[in-house]
Amino acid sequence: MPVIEVEALTRRYTTRTGFRRRTRKDVEAVRGISFEVGRGELFGLLGPNGAGKTTTIKMLITLLLPTSGSARVLGHDVVAEPREVRRRIGYVFGGDKGLYERLSGLDNLRYFAELYGVPAREQGPRIGELLELVGLTGRERERVEGYSRGMRQRLHIARGLLHRPDVLFLDEPSIGIDPVGARELRQTVASLTSQGTTVLLTTHYMFEADELCDRIAVIAGGLIVAEGTPAELKSRVADGHVVEIEVFDGVGDRLDAVRAIPGVTSVGVEDGGHSQLLVVRTDAAATVTPAVLGRLDGLALGRVATREPTLEDAYVELVRQA
Amino acid sequence: MRTSLRIFFLGGLTSYRALFHWLTPWILIPTFVVGPIFQLLFFAYVGRAAGVGDDTFYLIGNAVELASIPCLFAMGNTIGNERYTQTLGLLLASPARRLPLFLGRALPVVVNGFAVSFLVLVLGALVLHVSIPVAAWAPLVAVLAVCAFSCTGLGLASAALALRVRETAVLSNIIMGVLIVFCGVNVAVSALPAWMQSVAQVLPLTHGIEAARELVAGASWAAVMPLVRDEALIGVVYGAIGMAMLFFFERESRRHATLELA
Numbered sequence: 001m002p003v004i005e006v007e008a009l010t011r012r013y014t015t016r017t018g019f020r021r022r023t024r025k026d027v028e029a030v031r032g033i034s035f036e037v038g039r040g041e042l043f044g045l046l047g048p049n050g051a052g053k054t055t056t057i058k059m060l061i062t063l064l065l066p067t068s069g070s071a072r073v074l075g076h077d078v079v080a081e082p083r084e085v086r087r088r089i090g091y092v093f094g095g096d097k098g099l100y101e102r103l104s105g106l107d108n109l110r111y112f113a114e115l116y117g118v119p120a121r122e123q124g125p126r127i128g129e130l131l132e133l134v135g136l137t138g139r140e141r142e143r144v145e146g147y148s149r150g151m152r153q154r155l156h157i158a159r160g161l162l163h164r165p166d167v168l169f170l171d172e173p174s175i176g177i178d179p180v181g182a183r184e185l186r187q188t189v190a191s192l193t194s195q196g197t198t199v200l201l202t203t204h205y206m207f208e209a210d211e212l213c214d215r216i217a218v219i220a221g222g223l224i225v226a227e228g229t230p231a232e233l234k235s236r237v238a239d240g241h242v243v244e245i246e247v248f249d250g251v252g253d254r255l256d257a258v259r260a261i262p263g264v265t266s267v268g269v270e271d272g273g274h275s276q277l278l279v280v281r282t283d284a285a286a287t288v289t290p291a292v293l294g295r296l297d298g299l300a301l302g303r304v305a306t307r308e309p310t311l312e313d314a315y316v317e318l319v320r321q322a
Numbered sequence: 323m324r325t326s327l328r329i330f331f332l333g334g335l336t337s338y339r340a341l342f343h344w345l346t347p348w349i350l351i352p353t354f355v356v357g358p359i360f361q362l363l364f365f366a367y368v369g370r371a372a373g374v375g376d377d378t379f380y381l382i383g384n385a386v387e388l389a390s391i392p393c394l395f396a397m398g399n400t401i402g403n404e405r406y407t408q409t410l411g412l413l414l415a416s417p418a419r420r421l422p423l424f425l426g427r428a429l430p431v432v433v434n435g436f437a438v439s440f441l442v443l444v445l446g447a448l449v450l451h452v453s454i455p456v457a458a459w460a461p462l463v464a465v466l467a468v469c470a471f472s473c474t475g476l477g478l479a480s481a482a483l484a485l486r487v488r489e490t491a492v493l494s495n496i497i498m499g500v501l502i503v504f505c506g507v508n509v510a511v512s513a514l515p516a517w518m519q520s521v522a523q524v525l526p527l528t529h530g531i532e533a534a535r536e537l538v539a540g541a542s543w544a545a546v547m548p549l550v551r552d553e554a555l556i557g558v559v560y561g562a563i564g565m566a567m568l569f570f571f572e573r574e575s576r577r578h579a580t581l582e583l584a
Contacts, residue, residue, distance in 0.1 A: 013579055061415045065576045086417035097408035100340035111336045115416040115423070117325045159412075 001075065002036035003167055003198040004043070004060065009033050009069035011055050029055040031222035032069060037215075042189070042199045044213035046206070048319055052222040053202040054093075057169050060200070061091045074166055087116075090165035094175035096152045099144045105131075105155050106140040109162060116163035130158040133188065150181035157188060168192060170201045174208060186212055206312035216311075218318045226318045233314045240265060242309055243280040243289050246302030251276050257295040263288050266320055275302060281313060326422040333418075334426025341403040342396045354434075358388040358442045359449065365508045366450055375508075377450040382534045383507040385443035386527055389435035389470045390477075390501050394494040396434055397477030400427045401568075402484030402491075410485075410581055414572060424568050428474050428561070435470030454538055461543045462534055468550055469530035472557025473501075476526050478564030485571035486580055506531050526560065529553040 011030040016022050030052040037043040045053045058064040060071055062082035070077065076084040100108050106127065113123045131137045134154035144152065153173065160168060170189065174182040182205075189212055193199055203209055209216055210230045217227040226233055251269055259267050263282050270277040278296075282288045289306065344350055366380040401424065404410035413423070440463065447454055454462070480497060484490045502508070504518055505527040511519055522528045533549035575581045 058411075063411055063415055063576065063581070064579055083417050086415060089415075091412065091415050098412055100337075100407060100409065102343070102345075103336070103340045107336060107340075111333060111340070112412075112416070114325075114328050114333045114336075115413070115418040117417065120328065 003039050003041075003074055004035075004037035004200060005070075005072045006036070006056075006060070007034050007070050009056065009059060009071055010067045011052075011059060011064060012067045029222055030059070030066075033217075033219065033222070033224045034069075035217050035224060035227060037198060037200060039198055040193055040196045041214045042193045042201060042212055044209040044216040045200065045202045045219055046204075046209055046216055046315055047202075047219035051219045053219055054171055056219070057091075057171050057200065057202065061089055061169055062086055087163075088166045090160035090163070090168045092156045092160035092168065092170050092173050094153065094172035096149045096176070099147075099152055099155060099159075101145040102143060104141050104143055105136055105147065105151075108144060108155060109140075109158060112159050113162050118163055126162060127158075130161055133161075134158045135184065150177050153177050153181070153185070157185065161192075165197065167198045167200070170199060170203075172202055172204065174203065174205060182208070206310065206315055210311040218315060220319045225321070226314075230311050233318070234309060234311055236314055236317070240281055240283050240309060242307050242313055243282065243292060244303070244305045244307065245278045245280070245292065245296065246272075246304070247276045247278055247296065248274070248300035248302060251278055251296070251299065254295055254299070258292055261288050261291045261295065264292075266317060268316060279313075281309070281317065326419050329418055330422035330426035331429070333423060334429045337400050337427050338396070338430035341400045341407070343399060343403065344396070353391065354438045355441060355445070358384070358391070358438065359445055361388065362442060362446045363449070366446075369508070375510075378452050378454075378538055379510075379535065380508060381443065381446045381450060381452050382538060383531055385439050385446060386466065386469050386531045386534055387502055387505065387507040388442050389439040389466070390473050390498050390527070392431055392434035392438055393470060393473035393477045394480060394497055395477075395491065396431045397428060397474055398481045398484065398490040398494050400431065401481040402489075405484060405488065405581075414575070414581070420568060420572070421565065424478070424565065425561070428478055431477065432467070432470045432474045435473060436467045439466040439470060455540065458537045458540075461537050461546070464543075465530050465534045465537065465546070465550060465553075468553050468557070469527055469534075472526035472530065472553050472560065475557035475560030475562075475564065479560050479567060480564075482564045482567035482571060485568060485575060501525060501527055504528070524556065526553065526556050529556070 009030055010032050013027045013029055015025050033056065045056065047053050055064065059066050060073060060078060062078050062085050065079055072078065073085045074088050078085050109127045110123060113127065118126060131140050134157050136151060136154055136158065139151065144155065147155065157173065174185050177185060186208060189199060201212065213230060215227065215229055216233060217224045255267055258264060258280060264280055265283055266281045268279040270279060280288065280292055339345065344353055362380065362384040365384060366377050369375045369380050404413055476497065480493050481490060483493065504522045505525055506522065511522045511528060514522065529549040530553040533546035533553065536546050
């Protein structure tokens, strides 16, 4: 039996603005998505900002009611049996909020241990074990207001694991963490799944999803536009190539000309500070590098490289098509 | 059961420490001691100058009423500040039973309210040279505790709005104004217009203030017992309204996403 079962899940928000002339706006954040996650699986939910990832997670952790459709976690309906769901899940979100600043890290963990009904005699050893796991041993008696963002994020992880949840929801957990901290976080998450914990992860970092996830669903505009293993998603664009060209002048007015080259499927620009990286995706048959260089004639160019598509390329392509 | 008791006592105290941002000497002493003494002195001297009431009248009225500072604001903070720390979602996503979770937060507030009242009573009596009969002190302390309890009930009802709106401090200020005007703090309830007297009967503090004044005037505990009972009953009713509102707004937050959109 799947641990998470989502069927035709929809969530609509209604916002009202204005005082005298109230205007009402309906936004369909999630539009009938369906997916399943198996026991011990690490399932990634990828999508741009506003795609519906967090709304989906909030419905699964019982903070929001679906407008229609259904969702079950460990066989319990998120609408009808919220308390049963809450007992068995952990929820961690990114950023430096969501902690009691005036309390020490230890008191934060003690408080949430009480909320999750961790027996008093088990709290001490469990908290000690988690502090060790997230590398906060020795800092636990300091107030959280003095913690760095990375320390806060690690404390979040410890908090989410206090009651040994069967399912852990991680909503962009590595946002704002330095590379070393993010790597440690990935190791921690990977070790959880090896112990049988089911994890649903949302992230913007493709390498993170590629490294960690067993399966991924790409969500855009409230719809799942693709689902599969990272390898399967990459294979969707595996027939093509990616040409990367470093440009030292502004590339802006040449973009349309590059897009018009036969065989070019998409063009993106990544700002690198003193230069820009033009990323040109092509279909299998096309050899477009000379044509692209021709369109950029007169600009100061740096490195030119051709490479195989990555998960990020697959993601960009999928979101672009959505 | 044990889990609920731990959430009520330990959880309540922890969230009070975590969320009541006034718990620093630089805010605590001026807010709970200096300001209240000035309020007391102001009304006592106005009363003296106008020749309408003695110092004891103002001392009792203000000492009891000043419990409303923590009872309204601390109660509002310990629920409303969950929004600012963005812990409200985590709290509501936890399986903890809501009754001990929120009622536990009221317990330190009751103690805080009582402490402020008692301190103002003692310091005020010393400053204004008001003599309170020794026999009256024990029942008086009990009345102060009951008043802190009933006012916290009102505070809980007001704080419950934090699950629906961003700001509860404005409402707390208005409620404080209502209490000081309607409850016989500085003007006897009997001197108020009839409609205000009717409102006073359903507000916390009114019966408690009357009971406290009668005790200082020499009444026995048995004589003021009906007033104390009514005061406690009003606290229970407001507390129940507060809990019902918390349950309602939590359900609404799931339905209308008000935690995100309020």
